[in-house]
Each structure stands twice: as C-alpha cells, then as structure tokens.
Amino acid sequence: MKGTSFGDVDIIKTVDSIFADALARGASDIHIEPQNDKMIIRYRIDGILKVVVTENMDLFELMLARIKIMADLETTGLPRSQEGNIKFEHVDMRVSILPTSFGENVVIRILEAARKVESFEELGFTSKQILSLESIIQKPFGLILVTGTTGSGKSTTLFTMLNKLNTPERKLATLEDPVERKIDMVRQTQINLEVGLTFAEGLRCLLRQDPDIIMVGEIRDNETARIAVDAAVTGHLVLASIHTNNAAGAIIRLLNMGVEPFLLSSAIRFISCQRLARLNCHNCLEQITPTPEMLNALNAPKDMKFFHSKGCDECDSKGFKGRAGIHEILVPTQAIKNLILSRPTDDQIITQAEKEGMENLRQVALSKVNEGLITVEEALRITE
8 A cells, every 4th residue: 555646535435445454464553644744654563563655644634534533533623632432343443643743643553352362372371381370360369460561462461361260150340541352241440530530449449349350450559559469368369460571570569669568478479571572474484593693692502493484475575473472470489478578679589580490581582482483583672
C-alpha cells in the first residue's frame, strides 16, 4: 500500500481496507500520523514500526473524521485528547487521539481477544518454568507478580493464568485500566479516576465481594501495594503486574512502596520478569557459524548453535515471524524469604536466587538461540 494514491475514494472502504490489512499482517498497533505536508500510516508488527502508507493531508482529515465516528468520539470543537473503541471483524480496537503540532495523532491498539493464547508453552515458558507456575497458581492464596517493560506481554501472561484458573468453583475478579479482553465468569472492573475508582479503592471494594482470585492490572502506588499484599496473606490468590527490569526488582519495588518485609515474605509466591523476542522465520532458517569474537563476548560454550533467517515471502523478507516471551522466573525459597526480612538490595536477591538455580533473562535468551528460535542479536537486544 505504500506510495499508493487513493484519489477520489470511498473513505469508509479505505479505512476498512487499512484495518483489514493490519489484521492480515498481524499488527498490534496502527499509527496514523500527520506530518508537515503529508500523513504516514505505520503498523507495529512483532514490536517494530513499519511505514505502510504515505499520503496527502486531505486523506488524513477524511480518515480522522471516519475513525472518530466509528469510535463514537467528538467530531466538532477544538482538538483534544480522546479515547474510544471500535469493533471491526469481531476484533476490538482501542482508539487514542492526541493533538500534536501537525494535527491530531491517532493510535489504534488491536486487542488480542481474537488471538487468545491457550497455553504457557505459547507464551515462551520453558518446561521447568511451567511446572513451577502450574503448581503455584493452584495454591489457595499468595501473591504472583508479572513484571517487565511496557509492551512485554505482561497482560497476556496474566490473562492466560486467569483462563487456567477460571472454573465455576472459584470467583475471579479483576481491576484493569482499561478492560481489554472480556472473559466469561470473570467480574472485570475498569478503573475510573474521574469518579474516584482508583486501583486502591477498587481493590478495597473487591475484597467485600467474596472473591477467591483477584487480578490487579498494575500495582502503581503504596496503598494498592499494601492492600494487595494484605489480601494475599489473608486467603486470596492475587495476580498483579508491576514495572521493574528484573524479577528481584519487584521485591525491592514493593519494599520501597512501604510494604512490611514480614508481610511480603509471607505473601510472595512467584515472580516472572519477561521480554518479548522476535522469533526466527522457520521457512528460511539456516544455521550460521559464529565468530570467535561473538563467542567470547557471550561467554558461550563452543558447541552452542547459532541460527539466522535470511528472509522470504512468508516473513515479508524480514527474517522474523511472530514473537514469544523470554522469562526470568524467581520462586522465593525460604532463604530468599529470610533475606527479604533484612531489606536486601536486588543484587543480593539475584545472587541468592542464582545460587539456588535461577536462570536470568540473558541465560534463558541464549538457550532460545541454541534452539534456533531467536537470533543472538535479538537475545542481546532484549536483555541489555
């Protein structure tokens, strides 16, 4: 579509064709961006933005109006930030509009309800990690944390856990901002700051709804952290995400938020820190010979295998097709729980966890390199 002139087109068909094209290419986001004298449309595919359309500003204004109508947003008055939702071909899309110096910028998130992940294997967990995770999520109470950078797939991991736990014998409830994927039998509540429904207030109310399992979209503040930990030690299984760079960092973040060490030590059951890695295209995969410099830089064993996909029609000449998670798993042992009581640094926790057999993100990524799933460059990129 890049460089194509739309001319006098039916704007409804034009917008629909862009949405359909994004879905066909497996895009997670559509960026419609005004420039000084033109507009560009970019898709985020496998985590990387790619320009697919360059057109004049006349088309942009028509598209902007059409998208606002589809998302039931305000079409008159001064430009302002707005958010809405579109249903297209059984797929939910979240629309965000923000005024910029060149005009209103549009970003459309293609939600993953239509691409539901059914198993932990599909998320990239190793067999050993899955054994630990499946055992721990069946415990009646405790705190399970998923951490990582923005866009690392934390929500997908949490929703996969919820799907595993969703049975008629249990009451599941969530607090989300926003609610992206609706699940039958799960009571899902969207945070609304305008009416005072924060994560902390919502969690306080949820605990009076007799839940067995609670999912908190994100622990952002001291009050939410303390209530979540209290719930985890008083008979609830609490799943939550938190922003840190490694698994040990989640413990430090909660301690810094004012959670008492003895409560956190009792509550914490499992922490997954994750990144999303671009997978090699298996249609054009080939083994390569690493240079001595590469082996030395990685401190890799001499028998380690390296792979590269040269690009083909199936992967649109990119060499990558799809993404999967790389997970660093920390299951607190008694030694680590005792360490938490002394308010340790994350380095101290990492040292103890690795002594007990934890593989860090870099080690897990390199094992995926050896299996031919990702390139060594991708392993280094996501674990820097």
